[in-house]
Amino acid sequence: MQEVIQSFLEIAKRNAPIYSEGGGVFDRPxxxxxxxxxxxxxxxxxxxxxxxxxxxxxxxxxxxIQCVTVEQSIHxxxxxxxxxxxxxxxxxxxxxxxxxxxxxxxxxxxxxIDSGDYIICSECEGREGFLxxxxxxxxxxxxxxxxxxxxxGWNHRSAEGVPFRMEY
Numbered sequence: 001m002q003e004v005i006q007s008f009l010e011i012a013k014r015n016a017p018i019y020s021e022g023g024g025v026f027d028r029p030x031x032x033x034x035x036x037x038x039x040x041x042x043x044x045x046x047x048x049x050x051x052x053x054x055x056x057x058x059x060x061x062x063x064x065i066q067c068v069t070v071e072q073s074i075h076x077x078x079x080x081x082x083x084x085x086x087x088x089x090x091x092x093x094x095x096x097x098x099x100x101x102x103x104x105x106x107x108x109x110x111x112x113i114d115s116g117d118y119i120i121c122s123e124c125e126g127r128e129g130f131l132x133x134x135x136x137x138x139x140x141x142x143x144x145x146x147x148x149x150x151x152x153g154w155n156h157r158s159a160e161g162v163p164f165r166m167e168y
Contacts, residue, residue, distance in 0.1 A: 001054045001137050005061050008144045012065065018147050029067050033076055036063035040077040047084060049096050050110035052118070054136040067148045074099045095120070101150040108136075124153050 012030040019025055036059040045051060051059070058065075064076025075083065075098055083097040091097075094110035105122035112118035112131075119132040119139055132139060132152060142151050 004141055005058055031066040031068050033063040035060050036077045044077055044080050050113050052113050052136040072101045072148050104150055
């Protein structure tokens with residue numbers, strides 16, 4: 001995980017342009033923050049929230065990542081604290097928002113971290129409150145590979161009924 005984080009941050013700190021799905025180019029798209037303060041991380045956890053080890057590792061490398069050309073971010077600790085207050089009474093205890101990607105709010109359920117399946121998307125593709133089926137390491141690996149695009153909304157259609165093999 002540390003290698004993926006460092007590789008992504010090296011690319012982002014160079015502020016290399018990124019390409020949109022429509023082929024447009026965005027120059028200087030990244031806002032990378034200094035590392036999070038350990039005391040702030042402890043303050044967040046003291047409110048009853050658990051951070052997955054990989055998210056904690058990311059926060060210790062950069063206190064949040066934002067793609068400034070579009071609304072895509074993994075929150076830093078100050079934003080985690082703020083959103084925990086905003087969402088108080090709306091979310092179950094231990095559930096907190098950790099990211100926002102083009103109208104998809106992403107949450108972590110602290111009570112599910114040990115299961116490895118704890119990331120929740122508010123709504124996507126007409127589904128509300130679905131679990132991704134994996135943890136932050138896999139999420140961030142895929143997010144970095146997808147150039148910070150919300151890959152979970154990509155549709156994959158079945159090839160059933162589509163001829164693609166040679167007929168003998």
